Amino acid sequence: MNKIRTRFAPSPTGRMHVGNLRTALYEYLIAKHEGGTFVLRIEDTDQQREVEGAVDIIYRTLKDTGLIHDEGPDKEANYGPYVQSERQEKGIYIEYAKQLIESGDAYYCFCSKERLDTLRSHVGNVEEADSEKDFKEITKYDKHCMKLSKEEVNKYLNEGIPYTIRQNNPTEGSTTFKDEVFGEISVDNSELDDMILIKSDGFPTYNFANVVDDHLMKITHVVRGNEYLSSTPKYTRLYEAFGWEEPVYVHCPLITNEEHKKLSKRSGHSSYEDLIEQGFVSEAIINFIALLGWSPSNNQEIMSLDELIELFDYKNINKAPAVFDMVKLRWMNGEYIKKMDEQRYIEMAMPQIKEIITKDIDLKKIAMLVKTRIETFIDIKEMIDFFEEMPQYDISIFTHKKMKTNSENSLEVLEDLLPKFVELQDYNESNIEKVIKDYIGEKGIKNGQGLWPIRTAVSGKQNTPGGAYEIMTIIGKEESVNRIKRSIKMLKNSI
RNA sequence: GGCUCGUUGGUCAAGGGGUCAAGACGCUGCCCUCUCACGGCAGAAUCACGGGUUCGAUUCCCGUACGAGCUGCCA
Numbered sequence: 001m002n003k004i005r006t007r008f009a010p011s012p013t014g015r016m017h018v019g020n021l022r023t024a025l026y027e028y029l030i031a032k033h034e035g036g037t038f039v040l041r042i043e044d045t046d047q048q049r050e051v052e053g054a055v056d057i058i059y060r061t062l063k064d065t066g067l068i069h070d071e072g073p074d075k076e077a078n079y080g081p082y083v084q085s086e087r088q089e090k091g092i093y094i095e096y097a098k099q100l101i102e103s104g105d106a107y108y109c110f111c112s113k114e115r116l117d118t119l120r121s122h123v124g125n126v127e128e129a130d131s132e133k134d135f136k137e138i139t140k141y142d143k144h145c146m147k148l149s150k151e152e153v154n155k156y157l158n159e160g161i162p163y164t165i166r167q168n169n170p171t172e173g174s175t176t177f178k179d180e181v182f183g184e185i186s187v188d189n190s191e192l193d194d195m196i197l198i199k200s201d202g203f204p205t206y207n208f209a210n211v212v213d214d215h216l217m218k219i220t221h222v223v224r225g226n227e228y229l230s231s232t233p234k235y236t237r238l239y240e241a242f243g244w245e246e247p248v249y250v251h252c253p254l255i256t257n258e259e260h261k262k263l264s265k266r267s268g269h270s271s272y273e274d275l276i277e278q279g280f281v282s283e284a285i286i287n288f289i290a291l292l293g294w295s296p297s298n299n300q301e302i303m304s305l306d307e308l309i310e311l312f313d314y315k316n317i318n319k320a321p322a323v324f325d326m327v328k329l330r331w332m333n334g335e336y337i338k339k340m341d342e343q344r345y346i347e348m349a350m351p352q353i354k355e356i357i358t359k360d361i362d363l364k365k366i367a368m369l370v371k372t373r374i375e376t377f378i379d380i381k382e383m384i385d386f387f388e389e390m391p392q393y394d395i396s397i398f399t400h401k402k403m404k405t406n407s408e409n410s411l412e413v414l415e416d417l418l419p420k421f422v423e424l425q426d427y428n429e430s431n432i433e434k435v436i437k438d439y440i441g442e443k444g445i446k447n448g449q450g451l452w453p454i455r456t457a458v459s460g461k462q463n464t465p466g467g468a469y470e471i472m473t474i475i476g477k478e479e480s481v482n483r484i485k486r487s488i489k490m491l492k493n494s495i
Numbered sequence: 496g497g498c499u500c501g502u503u504g505g506u507c508a509a510g511g512g513g514u515c516a517a518g519a520c521g522c523u524g525c526c527c528u529c530u531c532a533c534g535g536c537a538g539a540a541u542c543a544c545g546g547g548u549u550c551g552a553u554u555c556c557c558g559u560a561c562g563a564g565c566u567g568c569c570a
Contacts, residue, residue, distance in 0.1 A: 011570055046569055096547065113568085139566070164568055182500070191498055191566095199568040204569045230499055230565040253501085260562065288507095291519095295508060299518055318508080325506045328520040338533080373532040383531090403529075436529095451529030463531040 004036030006221050008062075008069065011043040011206075012054030015271035018324065019225055026252060026418075028067045029224045029312035039217060040072030042083045043210075045203045047423055052443065061272050064282050066305045079217040084209050093204035096212050096242070097165045097197050105241035106197055107465040109145040109166045110156050116141075141166065141194045165198040167208075167234065167241075175233040179249040181317045185234045195234055207231060211238045214247060215420040223250040223314075226321075227262070250314050253293040254321040263324055275329075277351075279376030281340075284333040292322040302335055334375035338435045345371060352380040357388045362474050386459045387474060390483050393460040395494050400420045403448035411491040413439075416483050417454065427477040433469045457487035459494035 006027040010020055031038040040062065044050055055073075070269060071077040081087055089125040100106035120139050146168060148156075156163065169192040176186040197208040204212070214222060229251050239246045255263050263270050275285050287303055296303070296311040303311065337345065349367040357363060366387060370380050385391065420435050421427075440450040454466035458480050463470060472480045 009570090013570080043570070049569065109568095116568090162568095185499070187498070193566080196568050201568075203568085205568070210570090225564095226500075227564055228570090233499095253498095254563070256563080258506085262564075291507065293507095295518095297509090299509070301507095301519055320501055322508090323506060325520070328507065331520055370532090372534095400530080448528090448529050453529095455529060459530090461530085465531070467529050471531090 003219060004031050004034045005217070005219050006036065006037060006223055007039040007041050007217065007219050008067075009041045009043045009210065009213075010044065010058055011049070012058060013046075013049045014051050014054055015057060017042050017263070017271055018057060018275070018285075018289055020398060020446065021061070021065070021272050021285075022250060022255065022292060023223055023225060024062065024067055025065075025286060025290055025308075026250070026294075026312075026314065026317075027221075029308055030223060030314055032222055032252070032309045033312050036220075039068045039079070039219070040069035040075075040082065041207060041213060041217070042073060042085075044085045045082060045088070045199075045206060045209055047201070047203070052442075064276075065272070065286050066282075069254070078415055084204070084213065087213065088203055092216070093209060094202070097204070097208070100167070100197070100238075100241055101165065103241060105237075106165050107146045107168055108153050108157070109141075109164045109196075110148075110161050111141075111145060113230065113400075115144075120223045139193070143168075143194060146194075156272040162200040164196045164200050166196050167238065169194055169234065169237055175236050177232055179232070179235045179251050180231070180314055180317060181230065181251050181253075185229070185232070192234055192237065195231075207234065208238070211235055211242075215239075215242070215244045219247055221250055221314075222247045223252065226251050226254045229357070250317065253318050255289075255292050255324050256321050259323060260321065260323065279331050279378035280329065281336045281348075284329070284336040287331045287336075288332050291323065293318045303330070330375040337374060337377075338372055340371075342368075346379055349380060350484040351378050353384065356381050356385055358449070359388060361387065361476065363471070365474055366465075369470060373465050383465050386461050386464065387471075390486070391460045394491050396488075397462050398453060398456055398491065400448075402453055403452040404446065405449055405452045407491050407495055409449065410456070411488060411495065413450055413453045414457055414484055414488050414491070416443075418481065418488065421477065421481055421484070424477070427473075427475040429469050432472050436468065454484070458483045460487075 002393065008024040008027050008161065010016070010024075028038050030036070040058075042055060042058070044055075059074070069075065071079065073080075073082040074313060076082070081090070097106060099355065101108070116139075145166070170189045173189050174186050175189055175192065176184055178184050195207060196205050198204055213219075232249065232251075236246060259265050261321065272285065276282070279470060283304065286305060287301075287308075290303065290308050290312075291301065293316075294312070294317045297313070297316065298311065300307070340348075346364055346367050349370070350363065353363050353366060357366070366384055367380075370383050374380055375384065395407055399406045417436065417439055420439070421432075424431055436450060436454065439449060443450070451468050455464065456462070458468065458471050458475065460483075466474075475483070
């Protein structure tokens with residue numbers, strides 16, 4: 001059996017869409033599972049849409065996610081160039097297109113945009129239409145230019161009239177292809193439009209370049225989104241016209257938003273970069289999208305890239321579209337943060353912490369306090385603001401039913417303990433704990449009755465990461481004492 | 496509109512002619528606990544509908560409904 005070769009063929013139009021990332025992931029996994037080759041090819045055939053710097057984003061994303069390609073523009077091997085505009089310059093596509101013209105499987109088309117417009121027929125009635133969907137244009141080229149004689153074609157060519165080259169599809173019979181996920185699919189040839197192979201600017205269309213390059217680069221498995229399922233029969237015709245062997249097709253189910261619509265740029269989490277900016281971890285993103293439309297036979301959910309390579313089998317990719325569930329991604333990200341080794345965690349958490357805290361206190365300790373409490377790094381900020389500055393708060397939070405606390409007994413605890421903290425020479429966590437524990441023991445009260453008032457007094461919040469000891473240690477003696485004094489004052493005023 | 500595809504809890508999903516229809520997220524409750532979180536335990540919640548085939552259909556077939564994708568000199 002031939003060695004598997006898959007390819008990731010993005011067009012450099014901006015950030016990496018998660019749908020594309022998942023396709024890249026599956027392509028990588030399919031290749032690596034079998035020890036095959038993963039190729040990167042840049043499809044920059046649309047000069048209009050090309051965005052500067054987008055190629056760098058592609059490189060960076062693949063590197064950051066660990067989807068390392070074996071061949072590509074930066075890793076030339078035997079099948080280069082790996083950039084379609086460079087291949088176009090070499091005349092590769094036009095050469096193959098002409099071959100098709102020779103065999104009668106393609107033809108020159110000189111139709112103007114205006115003529116093409118008149119071909120569009122409207123379906124539905126504007127007045128009756130509920131939405132634009134109900135009023136759609138349908139187009140199918142009428143093979144007008146196929147009737148041109150060879151002389152006419154040459155004449156137009158010599159005159160420099162702009163032209164495209166179109167595929168000549170049969171109008172009768174049907175075309176069948178096999179997809180590994182969706183099975184056999186047949187379409188009537190009458191449905192097949194004579195799609196454009198070479199655009200009037202000389203560039204190939206995506207569809208044509210794809211077929212030519214995949215063949216030339218010996219790609220064995222074509223993995224792509226389900227949105228290409230409908231155009232695949234036209235690919236089949238192309239392979240047939242060339243007499244080339246068709247690759248194995250693996251069409252992946254769509255990824256949708258909560259509204260079950262194809263994930264769009266507007267969704268806010270549609271690109272890898274968006275997700276990173278929102279505090280997600282690369283590994284978690286990869287893990288999560290791997291599970292969108294696929295699951296391993298052992299039912300494992302948390303998987304490293306290596307485990308994915310081991311477990312991945314495209315035979316059990318799903319057909320149904322999958323909703324991108326932000327809530328589950330958040331959970332998974334939290335799992336990765338909890339498991340993360342300390343050094344890397346601190347490194348990633350620190351920028352967030354420094355945005356909130358300017359004081360010279362133990363930031364690392366704060367970081368460790370929130371490690372099991374966050375799902376994304378962005379979550380840190382709102383949790384730790386009280387370390388920087390005591391928030392405005394209402395004394396009603398001293399009252400807690402389960403802790404059996406209220407303003408009166410909280411005041412008592414604070415007044416009893418304040419002098420002890422003031423006296424405390426070595427103000428560290430274990431000493432603070434000892435003071436409080438001793439006091440609780442002497443008074444014969446529950447832990448909660450002693451600790452709730454203190455934690456509340458030094459934080460001004462009902463919920464905090466960490467308990468009284470940790471917070472007091474971090475903010476230090478002076479600040480602790482000041483905050484307790486302030487709370488005592490508030491309590492006195494209200495009683 | 497046409498073509499193509501899809502439909503197991505709210506979401507991701509396993510399964511597949513006879514099951515109490517896995518698991519995970521989320522949700523609810525309990526335990527742990529100085530709060531929140533972590534961790535542990537428990538619970539509610541699913542085979543779109545209608546016909547077949549069959550002793551038996553969530554599973555196979557056909558329709559219907561609903562949803563989605565495509566219908567570009569975009570990819």
